[in-house]
Amino acid sequence: MYRNVHESKLVAHVNSSSSLSEAYRTLRTNIMFSGIDDPVRTIMLTSASPGEGKTTTVANLAVTFAHEGKKTLLVDADLRKPSVHIMFKKSNRSGLTDALFKENPWQEIVHETEIEHLHLLTAGIIPPNPSEILSSRRMSELVEEWRVHYDVILFDTPPLLAVADGMILSALCDGVILVIKSGKTKFTSARKVLSQLEFAKARVLGTVLNNKKRSKDSGYHYGYGQ
Ligand SMILES: Nc1ncnc2c1ncn2[C@@H]1O[C@H](COP(=O)(O)OP(=O)(O)O)[C@@H](O)[C@H]1O
Ligand SMILES: [Mg+2]
Numbered sequence: 131m132y133r134n135v136h137e138s139k140l141v142a143h144v145n146s147s148s149s150l151s152e153a154y155r156t157l158r159t160n161i162m163f164s165g166i167d168d169p170v171r172t173i174m175l176t177s178a179s180p181g182e183g184k185t186t187t188v189a190n191l192a193v194t195f196a197h198e199g200k201k202t203l204l205v206d207a208d209l210r211k212p213s214v215h216i217m218f219k220k221s222n223r224s225g226l227t228d229a230l231f232k233e234n235p236w237q238e239i240v241h242e243t244e245i246e247h248l249h250l251l252t253a254g255i256i257p258p259n260p261s262e263i264l265s266s267r268r269m270s271e272l273v274e275e276w277r278v279h280y281d282v283i284l285f286d287t288p289p290l291l292a293v294a295d296g297m298i299l300s301a302l303c304d305g306v307i308l309v310i311k312s313g314k315t316k317f318t319s320a321r322k323v324l325s326q327l328e329f330a331k332a333r334v335l336g337t338v339l340n341n342k343k344r345s346k347d348s349g350y351h352y353g354y355g356q
Contacts, residue, residue: 142190154194170305174285178319182311183340196248200281205251209260210288212253225254261294300332312342
């Protein structure tokens with residue numbers, strides 16, 4: 131039934147009773163409660179460097195919101211190294227960049243997924259100038275349109291310290307979640323990310339501690355906190 135999704139990485143879908151899935155649900159609940167007066171609807175995941183778990187976390191978080199019945203759009207805004215389509219085994223022939231250049235209406239480009247309530251907009255063709263097109267008026271118009279159609283819009287992004295794209299996207303998001311990889315992310319890098327986001331007046335909702343090995347099992351868990 132779920133043969134089209136990457137079974138080992140979309141754990142929130144294929145093994146929703148696991149402790150990792152429970153951690154994703156806790157993250158979702160915390161996000162929902164962090165904005166009672168000012169609901170958080172557009173959220174981006176960021177981290178200092180590549181390989182820290184942004185894509186894995188955002189994909190599972192999107193699944194978790196969809197399981198809750200929220201109409202969810204997952205957008206691959208990592209126009210440097212797109213990978214969300216690989217996790218969901220979808221074609222990336224057209225995607226965000228096509229929607230930005232109005233090649234097609236975004237409604238025609240968005241993928242439905244095997245998961246009810248979850249839609250996916252892959253990155254599309256890699257452009258030569260990602261920062262520029264992400265800061266375009268068209269991009270903010272698209273986000274406004276998505277807000278009409280979806281309850282939650284989640285963005286995957288490239289590493290924040292490497293390129294300006296994450297900072298640009300943070301201005302379009304109600305909230306930002308920082309992924310930190312245990313044993314890899316340097317304290318100084320995480321601090322740098324937080325101070326850049328603070329400078330941009332982004333609302334940092336919390337951090338996810340990825341890859342933390344637990345003594346009792348060989349798995350991983352996600353921590354959450356301010
Ligand atoms: N909690 C985890 N447990 C095991 N492997 C993980 C976990 N988080 C990420 N990975 C793996 O680490 C690699 C990098 O993760 P990814 O989500 O692509 O990071 P990023 O998007 O930050 O570059 C991937 O191969 C992914 O499957
Ligand atoms: Mg990634």
